[in-house]
Amino acid sequence: DTGVSQDPRHKITKRGQNVTFRCDPISEHNRLYWYRQTLGQGPEFLTYFQNEAQLEKSRLLSDRFSAERPKGSFSTLEIQRTEQGDSAMYLCASSPSGSGDTGELFFGEGSRLTVL
């Protein structure tokens, strides 16, 4: 399978705990995006990387959130001191850049976070 993969698919945690999600993009894609989607809403942009550089962060990304893409391949999204309001589906997507960038994003199936 050469699509975008995310792990874990579902995480249940207690308020105050830290959680980390991993995303493996399509191998030849050098752009990687994180979105958050709550029930009944569209995906909200969190941040994106081109290779290992984090080029943009949304104001939604509070200081409890940190994303990395150290080698320009997989990425992690960590949420520290989770709150119930963090419960959502965290979506990862990838795309090529340069002349291959048509704007189309390729999404993984998401990681669902439930904070108790």
Place this chain on the structure above:
Amino acid sequence: GNSVTQMEGPVTLSEEAFLTINCTYTATGYPSLFWYVQYPGEGLQLLLKATKADDKGSNKGFEATYRKETTSFHLEKGSVQVSDSAVYFCAPFTGRRALTFGSGTRLQVQP
């Protein structure tokens, strides 16, 4: 920045009915326009796109025409099937930042 207004759902139709889901957008420059679909339990996937004014994107019997004068990209299908039940998202793309999605329109098709 970009923004999208989609008609609220759910839209409930009988099989073989005609579908229209309205989408209007605001964007700087000349965006490409996308419709994404999210089937139950699956990730978002591109349904169709149009890259310039008057272009018509089409896929799986769905169509949408890029109307620059009305800043709209309405999604249509002549005869829906139960398998089309999903959430549909409109999204403009200007190349400077990530896609901005609308809130989505849930379509429920009844047999």
